[in-house]
Amino acid sequence: MSDPRTIRDIRERLRSGEQSAADICRRTLASLDRTEPAVHAFNTVTAEAALARAARLDRDRDRWRDAPLYGVPVALKDNLCTRGVRTTASSRILENFIPPYDATVVARLEQAGAVIVGKTNCDEFAMGSSTENSAFGPSRNPWATDRIPGGSSGGSAVAVAASIVPLALGSDTGGSIRQPAAMCGVLGLKPTYGRVSRYGLIAFGSSLDQIGPLTRTAYDAAIALGVIAGADPADATSAPKPVPNYAAALTGDIRGQRIGVPRALTEEGVDPEIVSAVRSALDVLAERGATIVDVDLPHARHAVPAYYIVATAEASSNLARYDGVRYGFRAPDANELHDMYSRTREAGFGPEVKRRIMLGTYVLSAGYYDAYYLKAQQVRTLIARDYEHAFERVDVVAMPTSPVPAFKIGERKDDPLQMYLADIFTVSAPLAGLPALSMPCGFTSDRLPIGLQLTGRRFDEATLLRVADAFERDTEWSTQLPPLA
Amino acid sequence: MPGEFSRDEVARIAALANLELERSEVELFARQLGDILAYAKALQLIDTAGVAPTASIVEGQAIDRGDELRPSLDRSAALAVAPEAAPAPGLYKVPRVIG
Numbered sequence: 132m133s134d135p136r137t138i139r140d141i142r143e144r145l146r147s148g149e150q151s152a153a154d155i156c157r158r159t160l161a162s163l164d165r166t167e168p169a170v171h172a173f174n175t176v177t178a179e180a181a182l183a184r185a186a187r188l189d190r191d192r193d194r195w196r197d198a199p200l201y202g203v204p205v206a207l208k209d210n211l212c213t214r215g216v217r218t219t220a221s222s223r224i225l226e227n228f229i230p231p232y233d234a235t236v237v238a239r240l241e242q243a244g245a246v247i248v249g250k251t252n253c254d255e256f257a258m259g260s261s262t263e264n265s266a267f268g269p270s271r272n273p274w275a276t277d278r279i280p281g282g283s284s285g286g287s288a289v290a291v292a293a294s295i296v297p298l299a300l301g302s303d304t305g306g307s308i309r310q311p312a313a314m315c316g317v318l319g320l321k322p323t324y325g326r327v328s329r330y331g332l333i334a335f336g337s338s339l340d341q342i343g344p345l346t347r348t349a350y351d352a353a354i355a356l357g358v359i360a361g362a363d364p365a366d367a368t369s370a371p372k373p374v375p376n377y378a379a380a381l382t383g384d385i386r387g388q389r390i391g392v393p394r395a396l397t398e399e400g401v402d403p404e405i406v407s408a409v410r411s412a413l414d415v416l417a418e419r420g421a422t423i424v425d426v427d428l429p430h431a432r433h434a435v436p437a438y439y440i441v442a443t444a445e446a447s448s449n450l451a452r453y454d455g456v457r458y459g460f461r462a463p464d465a466n467e468l469h470d471m472y473s474r475t476r477e478a479g480f481g482p483e484v485k486r487r488i489m490l491g492t493y494v495l496s497a498g499y500y501d502a503y504y505l506k507a508q509q510v511r512t513l514i515a516r517d518y519e520h521a522f523e524r525v526d527v528v529a530m531p532t533s534p535v536p537a538f539k540i541g542e543r544k545d546d547p548l549q550m551y552l553a554d555i556f557t558v559s560a561p562l563a564g565l566p567a568l569s570m571p572c573g574f575t576s577d578r579l580p581i582g583l584q585l586t587g588r589r590f591d592e593a594t595l596l597r598v599a600d601a602f603e604r605d606t607e608w609s610t611q612l613p614p615l616a
Numbered sequence: 617m618p619g620e621f622s623r624d625e626v627a628r629i630a631a632l633a634n635l636e637l638e639r640s641e642v643e644l645f646a647r648q649l650g651d652i653l654a655y656a657k658a659l660q661l662i663d664t665a666g667v668a669p670t671a672s673i674v675e676g677q678a679i680d681r682g683d684e685l686r687p688s689l690d691r692s693a694a695l696a697v698a699p700e701a702a703p704a705p706g707l708y709k710v711p712r713v714i715g
Contacts, residue, residue: 231693324673338672367679368672436656447633454634456708461699468713473636482644485635489626489645490652492633506659508669513662515670548651564673 134158137297138203138351145195145202152202156185156246159204163248163295166615170271170280172289174209175217176249184246198244199354205240206290206299209250210257211342212331213237216247220333221265222255224459224479234331235366236300236342236359243358251286251299255481256450257307257335259283260554263544264483271540272315273613274579278537281311284345288315291345294616298346298355302332304339305438306532306557309569312345313532313582316571316611318599319345320352323590324564325370327356328363334449336442337368339561348609349600352568353377356592372590380593381600386420388598391525393428397556401534408573408581409531415605416529416598426521426528430513431559437514438558439551440494440507447491453479486547515563522588527598530556532569532582556584566592570599571608580611621650 135141135155144150160178167173181204188194188202195201207213210220212230214237219225233241240247254264262270262285272280273293280289284301288311291299301308303321312319320343327342334340344355357378362371392413398406413423455461455475462478465471480488494503521528535553543550560567565586572583583602587595603609626646630637637645695701700709 229697231689231697325677364681368674368677370674370677430662433659433662436659439652440656440659451634455699456710457694458697459699465711468711469634471711472634476634477636477638480635482641485637485641486645486648488633488635489629490649493629493649493653496629496632502660503653503656505669506662506664507656508671509664509667510659510662511670512667513664515673547648548655551652562670 134162134294136294137347138200138354139348141203141297142201152185152188152246153182155202156181156204159248159296166293166295169276169615170273170289170293171268172251172270172286172293172295173206173249174219174221174252174267174286177216177247181246181248188244188246194244199358200240201244203245203298204248204296205245206249206251206287206296207237207247208253208284208287208299208301210253210302210333211237211300212333213247213250216250218250218333220256221253221267222479222481222484223266224453226266226460228459232331235328235363237331239359248296251284251290253286254283255484256333256446257283257302257304258446258483258487260306260310260550261543262286263540264481266481269540272537273615274316275537275577277539278579279314279540281314281537283307285311287345288312288317288319291315291317291347292613292616294612297351298344300342300359301345302340302342303561304336305442305561306554308343308345309532309557309567309582309584310554312569314537314580316580316608316613317345317347318349318352318568318570318609319343320356320568320592320595321560321566322356322360322592323566324561325368326360326566326590326592328366328369330363330365336445337449338445339442341561349570349596349603350378350381353381353596370590375593377593377596380597382597383601383604385416385598385601388421388527388594389525390416390421390423391426391521391528392423393426393431393528393530396428396431397530401531402536402575404575405531405534405536405581409529409583412572412583412602413529415602419601419605421598424525426525428517428521428559430510430517433510434514434559434562435551435555437507437510438554438562439490440503441511441562443487443491444495444504445491447488447495450484450488483547511562514559518559518563518565518586526587526594528586530584532556532584536575536579536581560586565589566595568595568599570602571611573608621646621653
């Protein structure tokens with residue numbers, strides 16, 4: 132019998148009694164053991180707890196009907212707090228941190244019957260686009276293990292792409308769900324800012340951070356978003372809006388949907404194979420009845436510097452809490468308090484985190500605030516307005532997720548600016564607070580996955596998922612498996 | 617476009633951020649931060665006269681609640697994850713503050 136690869140498959144197996152939650156869990160752990168040495172997707176595997184939980188679920192089988200993730204194995208990015216389970220954010224400074232509480236999304240997943248199998252590798256504090264900034268070594272792309280899987284939620288994308296789990300959660304500040312999804316050939320959804328509670332997410336850029344699902348299909352993303360979305364008293368920025376039935380939106384009917392393409396932005400400096408795959412994807416959507424129109428986002432080309440100023444400013448403030456006092460690592464043998472702070476932070480943070488703390492501290496410092504931080508916040512307003520104007524004419528904006536496919540491990544590590552520039556297509560949506568997803572839309576001639584990004588109106592994840600699902604019905608990209616799986 | 621960012625500037629910012637950088641990091645960051653900031657200067661060319669800054673995307677959302685006692689994290693659980701604590705009086709321990 133083949134392995135169930137989606138949430139839908141697993142539900143069907145459990146419903147029919149063909150397999151138990153324990154069967155599913157054992158298969159997941161076996162596939163993890165087999166694949167992990169080649170890809171390093173996980174920082175921590177919670178095998179025993181997962182098996183015990185699956186066995187408990189099997190004793191209460193009738194609950195499956197009301198629990199949309201009943202018996203579904205799930206991986207969590209290692210910046211989501213899990214009570215009693217080590218949560219590192221892939222940083223030395225939190226290497227032995229065991230949170231005393233669960234993130235709201237973790238509690239909601241468990242309430243829905245999910246079986247958490249482990250914590251996935253990522254760039255340190257979610258800062259990076261390759262997972263090479265993890266203190267525990269990079270994850271590897273299952274399509275070509277000498278290449279990066281993207282980042283920062285690289286381990287989560289790998290765990291889904293290698294078919295270890297059907298669902299992993301990631302976090303996205305400037306593309307950290309969508310870009311690894313694109314590079315690993317899976318679907319990754321960054322919800323609208325405020326759609327999902329951030330309580331228990333280790334903070335990076337608090338006005339940008341959102342938690343979202345990585346899955347193989349739009350249907351699975353719809354189920355997962357329905358579970359994790361919704362207001363939370365513990366996060367004042369979570370929106371008090373009802374959560375729609377996202378799965379019900381997947382009608383396959385996209386006739387009359389207007390899809391905007393910012394051609395001026397997206398065809399310059401982009402790998403020609405990616406340009407061509409995205410064009411073909413738009414043809415498929417047009418064939419299904421969508422109307423493709425040009426839109427202009429004149430300020431989006433300035434999104435990278437605006438993003439890196441806003442995000443690092445917020446990061447420098449958020450990461451001030453790692454001072455060796457309340458949790459995490461403390462440098463030994465300091466003889467006074469201030470010395471302890473700076474030695475703890477020097478030894479605990481990796482180079483990219485230090486670089487961003489430095490940049491953020493600089494742009495907020497006296498004499499530079501107006502020139503950099505305030506200016507970036509104003510450009511943020513202009514970028515958000517560009518999208519508002521576009522959404523007066525279209526329902527969805529489509530573009531590539533990344534201008535390049537997965538690159539070789541080590542290839543760009545010493546050039547942070549080049550690394551940042553590759554985030555050009557993903558940083559606008561979080562600056563504007565908009566929902567966006569990346570889905571597979573083809574391969575390069577080297578058989579590296581290519582991602583199509585769809586951005587929508589605030590709180591209109593349903594339209595994004597409907598378009599993605601319609602695209603899946605007419606193409607085979609989402610069912611492709613890497614040789615490792 | 618190679619940027620300029622002096623080593624003294626790096627040291628000044630590191631002190632503000634409570635980072636004790638190694639000499640090699642000072643050299644590296646002087647170059648890399650210079651490059652990044654030179655690139656970010658492109659923002660200065662954008663006309664933002666009269667444009668309000670965006671600090672948060674959340675708008676028109678009530679973020680206050682009734683001032684009522686609610687359960688919170690247990691003090692001993694919070695202290696248990698500290699590098700050094702005195703659980704009985706409920707305190708974090710740190711190296712001396714005043715010489």
